[in-house]
Amino acid sequence: MTDHARDLEAVREATDRLLSATGKMDDGAVAEPSLLPGWSRGHVLAHLSRNADALVNVLQGRPMYANSETRDADIERDALRPLSEQLADLRASGAAFLAAAGAPGDWSRTVTLRNGVTDPASRIPFRRWAEVELHHVDLGVGYDLEDLPEEFxxxxxxxxxxxxxxxxxxxxxxxxxxxxxxxxxxxxxxxxxxxxxxxxxxxxxxxxxxxxxxxxxxxxxxxxxxxxx
CATH class of the missing domain: 3.30.1050.20 (Nonspecific Lipid-transfer Protein; Chain A)
Structure with a gap:
C-alpha cells in the first residue's frame, strides 16, 4: 500500500535538493538548453512550478489543466524569466503542493489527471516526487540518474x-x-x-x-x- 505521508517527505527532500542546485545557476545558465530536446533549463523549471500548481488542482478536485494549449503556453511564458523569479516560483509552488498534500483527506479516493487518466489520491505525492527527481536530472547540472535514491x-x-x-x-x-x-x-x-x-x-x-x-x-x-x- 502506498505510504503517501512518507512519499510527501521524499518530495520535500527532493525539492530541497532541486532548489539548492538551481540556486547555484545564473540567468545565463537558466537560458541554456536542458537535456530535454527543445527545452531550455527555464522551460524545465517553469514546467515544475506549473506541475505543482496542477497537482494542487487535482488534490482539490479541479481539472489538472484548463487544456493542453494553456499548459504549454504557461510553460513558454514562464521559461524566459530570470533566475530569481524562477526560484521564487519554484519555492512557492512547491510549498503550496506540500501544504495541499499535507492536509487531511480521503487518500483512497480516485482523482483525475491529464487526458482522463485516473489514480488513487495516495499516489499523487509519488507522482510529484518523480517530476522533481527526473526533471532535476534533465537540468544537466551534475545530478544524474545514478544520483537518484535507490527506492525511487x-x-x-x-x-x-x-x-x-x-x-x-x-x-x-x-x-x-x-x-x-x-x-x-x-x-x-x-x-x-x-x-x-x-x-x-x-x-x-x-x-x-x-x-x-x-x-x-x-x-x-x-x-x-x-x-x-
Whole structure:
C-alpha cells in the first residue's frame, strides 16, 4: 500500500535538493538548453512550478489543466524569466503542493489527471516526487540518474512498467537486473518476447526515455521503442 505521508517527505527532500542546485545557476545558465530536446533549463523549471500548481488542482478536485494549449503556453511564458523569479516560483509552488498534500483527506479516493487518466489520491505525492527527481536530472547540472535514491529508482521502474503494460506498440518485455529484480511490460503488440538485462538505473533510463538503451543487453529481438511519457 502506498505510504503517501512518507512519499510527501521524499518530495520535500527532493525539492530541497532541486532548489539548492538551481540556486547555484545564473540567468545565463537558466537560458541554456536542458537535456530535454527543445527545452531550455527555464522551460524545465517553469514546467515544475506549473506541475505543482496542477497537482494542487487535482488534490482539490479541479481539472489538472484548463487544456493542453494553456499548459504549454504557461510553460513558454514562464521559461524566459530570470533566475530569481524562477526560484521564487519554484519555492512557492512547491510549498503550496506540500501544504495541499499535507492536509487531511480521503487518500483512497480516485482523482483525475491529464487526458482522463485516473489514480488513487495516495499516489499523487509519488507522482510529484518523480517530476522533481527526473526533471532535476534533465537540468544537466551534475545530478544524474545514478544520483537518484535507490527506492525511487525501483518504484519508478514499477510505475513505468505498469504504465506500458499491454501497450499495443510494445511486444512482451521482461527487464531483469543482475541481482534478480524483474519487471514485465508491453504485451500488446505481436512478436516474440524480449528480455532486457542491465542495471536498475539503466533500465530506468530506457523506461523513462532519458537513455537510448545502448547499455542494456537484449535477447529475443530488438530493444522495444517505448512511447513518450
Amino acid at each position: 529508482v525501483i518504484r519508478e521502474n514499477d510505475f513505468l512498467a505498469e504504465r506500458f503494460a499491454g501497450h499495443p506498440g510494445v511486444v512482451p518485455t521482461t527487464a531483469v537486473t543482475e541481482d534478480g529484480r524483474l519487471w514485465t511490460t508491453g504485451g500488446g503488440a505481436e512478436g516474440a518476447a524480449v528480455t532486457v538485462r542491465g542495471t536498475v538505473t539503466d533500465i530506468l533510463g530506457w523506461l523513462c526515455g532519458r537513455r537510448d538503451g545502448s547499455a542494456l543487453t537484449v535477447t529475443g529481438g530488438s530493444l522495444p521503442a517505448l512511447p513518450p511519457l
